[in-house]
Amino acid sequence: MIKAVINGKEAEVKKDSTLAEIISLYKLNPERVVAEVNGNVLTRDKYADTLVNNGDKVELINFVGGG
């Protein structure tokens, strides 16, 4: 296990977890999420091959409809 900070809270996740797996772990729909890792927002094609490392700061912003 490694420790990352996800949405401001320390969280233990499996070593070599991808961003796609973290999004799924938090029960979020990847199409409705903006994910930022250490200050960089990633396009959706990067979710499956971006590894979350020990100490990484991850922000997952979920969008709901309405405008």
Next chain:
Amino acid sequence: MNIFVNEKERTVEKGATAFEVRSFFKADADVVILNGHLIGTDMPLKNGDKISLIKKGEIPPADELESLLVSRHTPGVHDKMKKARIAVAGLGGLGSNIAMSLARMGVGDMLLVDYDVVEPSNINRQQYFVDQIGMKKTDALRVSLERINPYASYTYKDVFLTEENTADIFKDYDVIIEAIDKAETKAMIIRECAAKCRESFIIGASGLAGYADTSVISVRFAGRMAIVGDFVNEAKPGQGLMAPRVAVAANMQANLAVRYILGDLQEVKK
């Protein structure tokens, strides 16, 4: 000392008062605005003060109109807004309200993007009118923005935003505001712009449906993004989208853009 009367620099005697200046330059003015504030009693002036004199019912000369339109702005704001380049993605409930507010602020260069037409269900929250049903939103909004501030440059794009075209369309703008209805498209636009337009400040919105208390609508900052909303109340069967709450969120987005342009935002620097 030197002061500005309806934006023109004038030399007046030291110690002159606002009402003395009115008597001299425009005795019949019934609105006197000093440094952005409407005054009802006379006040002494100091060097550099800006005074606007307006006669109600009179159409001012063309060279004075622009400054009078923003005479209630806080001094110094309009010069910065006029240099700003701001893009709005989606011209529905959020985007049409954002565009109206930013036109009133005097933003100098705006990009307005939407592919859709005005239809009856829009009008409960969007800045369109019954006689505009069937018009392209870009064409309908153009009419209103020109009536509010004809001294700005507006670019209208009637396109559907995709992962392929989004970053290219918005890349040259200081501020990019996401103002879309559908959750997947909101997230896509913010991902594409935040990942590829890295100098821009990105403002989105999530959670503004229904009629819950507006005080729960907040701002979440991350990187060069700010997202406005309660993050919970989504548009869905049984929960509609209505003017007051949508306009609150839209104007919070617009105010974030203003604060960023003025260099007043602590969380995201210009």
